[in-house]
Amino acid sequence: xNHSPAIRVSHLVHxxxxxxxxxxxxxxVARGEIFVFLGPNGGGKTTLFRLLSTLIxxxxxxxxxLSFDLRRQSAQVRSAIGVVFQSPSLDKKxxxxxxxxxxxxxxxxxxSQLRQRAAAMLDRLGLSDRARDRVxxxxxxxxRRVELAKGxxxxxxxxxxxxxxxxxxPAARSDLxxxxxxxxxxxxxxxxxxxxxLEEADKADRIAxxxxxxxxxxxxxxxxxxxxxxxxxxxxxxxxxRLASAIGVQFGREPQVLDGFVRLExxxxxQWIARLVEAFPGQIESVTLGKPTLEDVFIARTGxxxxxxxxxxxxxxxxx
Amino acid sequence: xAQLIAPTSGAIAAPLQxxxxxxxxxxxxxxxxxxxxxxxxxxxxxxxxxxVIFWLLFGAGLGPTFRLAGEDxxxxxxxxxxxxxxxxxxxxxxxxxxxxSVIEDRREGFLQSVLVAPIPRWSMVLGKVLGGSLIAMVEGxxxxxxxxxxxxxxxALMLIAIVLLLTLVSLALTSLGLVIAWRMDSTQGFHxxxxxxxxxxxxxxxxxxxxxxxxxxxxxxxxCLTLAMHLNPLTYGVAGLRRLMYWNxxxxxxxxxxxxxxxxxxxxVFFAVAMFALACKIAGQRTTGDMP
Numbered sequence: 001x002n003h004s005p006a007i008r009v010s011h012l013v014h015x016x017x018x019x020x021x022x023x024x025x026x027x028x029v030a031r032g033e034i035f036v037f038l039g040p041n042g043g044g045k046t047t048l049f050r051l052l053s054t055l056i057x058x059x060x061x062x063x064x065x066l067s068f069d070l071r072r073q074s075a076q077v078r079s080a081i082g083v084v085f086q087s088p089s090l091d092k093k094x095x096x097x098x099x100x101x102x103x104x105x106x107x108x109x110x111x112s113q114l115r116q117r118a119a120a121m122l123d124r125l126g127l128s129d130r131a132r133d134r135v136x137x138x139x140x141x142x143x144r145r146v147e148l149a150k151g152x153x154x155x156x157x158x159x160x161x162x163x164x165x166x167x168x169x170p171a172a173r174s175d176l177x178x179x180x181x182x183x184x185x186x187x188x189x190x191x192x193x194x195x196x197x198l199e200e201a202d203k204a205d206r207i208a209x210x211x212x213x214x215x216x217x218x219x220x221x222x223x224x225x226x227x228x229x230x231x232x233x234x235x236x237x238x239x240x241x242r243l244a245s246a247i248g249v250q251f252g253r254e255p256q257v258l259d260g261f262v263r264l265e266x267x268x269x270x271q272w273i274a275r276l277v278e279a280f281p282g283q284i285e286s287v288t289l290g291k292p293t294l295e296d297v298f299i300a301r302t303g304x305x306x307x308x309x310x311x312x313x314x315x316x317x318x319x320x
Numbered sequence: 321x322a323q324l325i326a327p328t329s330g331a332i333a334a335p336l337q338x339x340x341x342x343x344x345x346x347x348x349x350x351x352x353x354x355x356x357x358x359x360x361x362x363x364x365x366x367x368x369x370x371x372v373i374f375w376l377l378f379g380a381g382l383g384p385t386f387r388l389a390g391e392d393x394x395x396x397x398x399x400x401x402x403x404x405x406x407x408x409x410x411x412x413x414x415x416x417x418x419x420x421s422v423i424e425d426r427r428e429g430f431l432q433s434v435l436v437a438p439i440p441r442w443s444m445v446l447g448k449v450l451g452g453s454l455i456a457m458v459e460g461x462x463x464x465x466x467x468x469x470x471x472x473x474x475x476a477l478m479l480i481a482i483v484l485l486l487t488l489v490s491l492a493l494t495s496l497g498l499v500i501a502w503r504m505d506s507t508q509g510f511h512x513x514x515x516x517x518x519x520x521x522x523x524x525x526x527x528x529x530x531x532x533x534x535x536x537x538x539x540x541x542x543x544c545l546t547l548a549m550h551l552n553p554l555t556y557g558v559a560g561l562r563r564l565m566y567w568n569x570x571x572x573x574x575x576x577x578x579x580x581x582x583x584x585x586x587x588x589v590f591f592a593v594a595m596f597a598l599a600c601k602i603a604g605q606r607t608t609g610d611m612p
Contacts, residue, residue: 054436055435075438076438078437079340083436085429085433087432089429089432090429091428093359093360094352094356098355102349102351102352103433103437105341105348106345106437107437108341108438110341110344150433
């Protein structure tokens with residue numbers, strides 16, 4: 001077993017014109033883990049994906065993928081990784097089997113070895129009966145499976161995926177994660193994916209949260225949640241800043257005002273709710289009590305709500 | 321929803337890193353071009369239909385008024401004069417359709433997986449260009465059969481030479497198309513370039529009309545026209561085909577100033593090599609523009 005990291009990047013900086021997409025990013029991914037880069041859109045994760053997949057060249061900083069230098073050994077990196085893009089990469093005019101055959105040829109496979117691998121991939125992904133169908137006739141979920149088969153045809157040690165759940169229904173999403181776990185457990189494949197979905201990141205072994213091109217948190221989902229103190233209390237009120245300062249004066253706490261809500265993190269949240277409702281009668285329209293989520297981690301580390309555009313505070317950036 | 325994971329049986333083969341095989345990659349991309357072409361019948365029809373229609377209509381319409389300068393005037397019908405030009409037009413259209421597909425490949429996402437595959441860029445370019453040229457060649461040969469109606473006779477050697485020249489011209493034109501299309505993000509943009517650059521290049525190749533005869537004291541417009549036609553590398557492809565059509569025909573009806581066959585070969589080989597090298601160079605640059 002190789003103990004060097006699957007991915008090691010240090011001090012990565014990347015610009016698109018004057019906009020800084022990655023800002024001194026350093027992170028290391030161990031072999032055999034399912035690792036998620038989580039962040040809102042524009043956080044820098046797609047740029048990182050493009051760099052790691054060798055689609056765009058490194059600007060500043062160093063990066064190693066499976067011990068190969070990304071700058072000088074991109075050919076070796078390409079052979080050793082499997083890449084699944086967010087946008088489809090299948091030729092819709094070709095059949096499923098033809099797509100896999102071309103992909104195998106691009107990775108130097110041919111003959112009976114390629115036929116066996118393609119058959120095995122189709123079998124594992126439940127696509128055998130659709131092998132002769134043209135891709136244009138498949139549903140979105142099935143196409144995503146073909147993308148996975150394509151990315152894994154050369155048995156890479158590292159599978160790199162950009163927003164793989166986009167456009168999948170919950171059942172297909174769950175299947176996808178089962179497949180990731182199988183890859184990790186049976187073949188020791190390192191699975192690295194980007195996502196903007198908080199509930200998806202929760203399933204990973206470790207999460208790196210990216211915000212405005214910087215790493216703001218890196219740990220297991222449980223450890224990250226544990227860093228947020230106690231329960232999170234969210235209060236809806238007509239004048240959030242006045243209520244927040246009143247809570248500050250009366251209880252000596254420092255509640256945050258986010259997106260029109262007052263937020264507090266306290267141990268024993270249920271007792272606090274009673275105290276607050278009693279102390280400010282008529283001012284509280286609704287109160288929500290929750291265990292800390294990854295969104296709370298994000299808020300605690302960045303001072304922003306996950307779905308809020310960082311600077312201008314306009315409509316949530318739900319779509320790319 | 322079917323279960324995604326079929327039960328895995330037995331041991332799974334150890335991961336094996338693949339070696340780069342550029343020729344295999346080129347062959348597979350070439351084959352893909354061909355399969356895509358055959359599966360889009362309107363492309364097959366469009367690429368050969370328009371030149372045939374042009375050839376028949378222009379032949380019929382311009383025939384009565386067309387007269388070559390010089391003594392061969394009466395012996396060459398316009399339909400016969402236009403024949404190699406229409407053949408090159410087929411190559412041009414097919415090459416254009418083939419290379420427009422690189423814009424679609426980029427937009428539809430197929431290209432991105434080729435760009436991260438462990439193959440050198442020249443093998444990707446070769447696959448694309450060979451695929452386009454193969455399609456152009458087949459269409460060209462179908463059209464060549466119409467030459468029998470002109471009373472042309474093809475010997476085996478002559479056919480081989482024609483096929484070779486057609487291949488070189490196709491390679492040059494598909495490479496040129498790729499150079500233009502590589503950085504484009506819309507097919508509309510390509511159509512604009514086609515109207516102002518590729519079609520005039522064809523018009524000024526001697527395909528449609530011969531260069532005005534050079535004579536002392538000619539005005540500057542025909543002089544520029546003649547110069548442009550002599551500088552246009554496609555001129556030598558058309559002239560080469562014209563000469564090969566009348567291989568071993570004594571007293572062939574050739575326009576004045578038709579370049580020598582050897583010149584045609586040299587220029588066409590150089591044209592193809594230069595365009596292919598340029599296509600490799602342009603496609604070889606990894607930039608942010610490679611993003612879908």
